[in-house]
Amino acid sequence: MTSHVLVTRARRLADDLLTPHAEQVDQEGVPASHIEAIKQSGLLGVSAPVAYGGSAAPGAVARETAEILAGACCSTWFVQTQHHTPVMTLAKSELPVRERLLGPLSRGELMSGVAYAHLRAYPRIPVRVSRERGGWRFDGTVPWYTGWGLNDVMLLAGVTDADEALFAFTGAREQPGLHPSTPMRLAALTASRTVSLELDGLWLPEEAVALRAPYAEWAKADRPKPTNASPAVFGVTAAALALLDDDTADPLRTRLDEVREQAYSLAEHPVPHEHLAERLTLRTQAYEVLMTATTAAVVAGGGRSLSLTSRAQRLAREALFLLVQGQTAESRAAHLKALTDA
Template identity: 75%
Template sequence: MTATPHPLVTAARRLAAEVLAPRAQDVDQDGVPLSSIEAVKASGLLGVGAPVAYGGSAAPTAVARETAEILAGACCSTWFVQTQHHTPVATLAKSDLPVRDRLLGPLARGELLSGVAYAQLRAHPRLPVRVTRERGGWRFDGTVPWYSGWGLNDVMLLAGVTDADEALFAFTEAREQPGLRASAPMRLAALSASRTVSLDLDGLWLPEESVALRVPYADWAVTDRPKNTNASPAVFGVTAAAIALLEDDPAAKETARVLRERLDEVRREAYALADHPVPTGRIDERLVWKTRAYDVMRAATTAAVVAGGGRAMDLRHPAQRLAREGMFLLVQGQTAEVRAAHLGALGSAGSPGPLSS
């Protein structure tokens, strides 16, 4: 007997099959179109973890992971733009500030798409973005080095550090305005389609009513740390997509079988650790399985290129796109701790190969 899939999983599969996968090669070269974003908004997936009272689905974590795998495997660029949205939703769901009632409903229902501009907080004690009191609100100054979805997002969740060493998160419209200027879109080796820019903040003023979270930086960092030590569902989605290419090639079916077994094992162990009842527990183990997930992804995407031969070098071939998307995921959300663990695993003498246990 096969359990009936969650409605959002069904919606993700339909979106992937009818919109994202057929466009993926063109999107990779030309950018994520507004039509794809409108399809994501209409799918209900933007409210996957949002409270039902605000129009969301409050779906289990397993459903959120599965839908993320499906979207990333179909079109990693579109997945990356929409995945930013879920942090603002989660932030608002936990907030008791006025901005919750203004924005949580529209974000949960997919009426608005939000981006995020907070990764610079992880550079602490450096302060790329400083926040100071001004005119009853908050002034932002500095540089956001990476912001994805420019021209696609309706709003953004922007963060900086106050003079009191607090992490402060506030919402603003995702457009140029006094005190906020965007760079030209970055040309990246992968996911240039995500419309990633840097943001120059020079006296951007936001009212107190825009603030969603204000907490001592040390407290925020404690909750942020384990998020990046867990394996990303997108890694498993891209890996599965590469394996599917191999499964369609009679000469690569045995390689696909071995990789599929390894993927299933790593996914199971990584998600079990992510679900550990102590969110900050077993960090070293999380990092081990995160790096093993990278190993399987690298093996699968490399195998897809090898199986494709010279054809895989054509920009219209999905194997090279998946390989480049995999390269991007190696550094997406990377922290110093994750980088050190990954480099240690890659450089360890006698370390197991990507298909070894």
């Protein structure tokens, strides 16, 4: 645990706003006021460069604030967590869009969503990008886009005819060539305002591009990310343990601390492509603790846990969501093998 100012702000936000309203948000949706509070907290710039208004905080701080937010209100955490990939993409970019957007995103003046997970379906290409009128045309379907109506901009990705991964920014709104579905009704995190996007000739100028690289090069850099255990898993687990008596919670809390320590140690490893099998094992072990803790919270709550106003029931559904959030074919196979070997 750290004493960083952003950790203090995250805890205050969780205690004063997110946790008290989490069950209501779960049923009614993440309100714009929650997002405004996140923007004003400085948390959107946790990893952003100081020169652009961010905090450039250590990875440990970013992970701890994510745990706190997810444990307090997983839906709000999930909406705001999309923002950090666009920020880091811009921080590494040398293209003109960096100077236009990195400052406003780092300072929390704007919040960005992401539409790129479909790239991991390659060689299937859900979104195709082609040259048109000095810019780029996007066609296809983005299966999942979170934060519709809450985000200001989005980072949209597709694959070009030359097998390049291309990322570009556009406004997070309906526009010619970009049409959202109605918000999805999900077993968990319906509150996150998730839609699919139909792209039919969406045109973006060259100056909107933030990243363009051979797909194989992008995929190599992306591959380690889904192998690491998510801080949100540890946050929701801790929230579930807080609903249990000490005799039940203490052994699980010890196990949680062990897995977290090992997972975060690997997250700090200087070579992200090493120890992938160990990272996947720890990711699976984190899920095991998560499911045990949230199940125990439901059992401890008895019949009351079946109410939609029950915190234990909400956390159990959020756990189901986290089992598949950020999932790849590789992580799915590792998880299923662990389940069948148990």
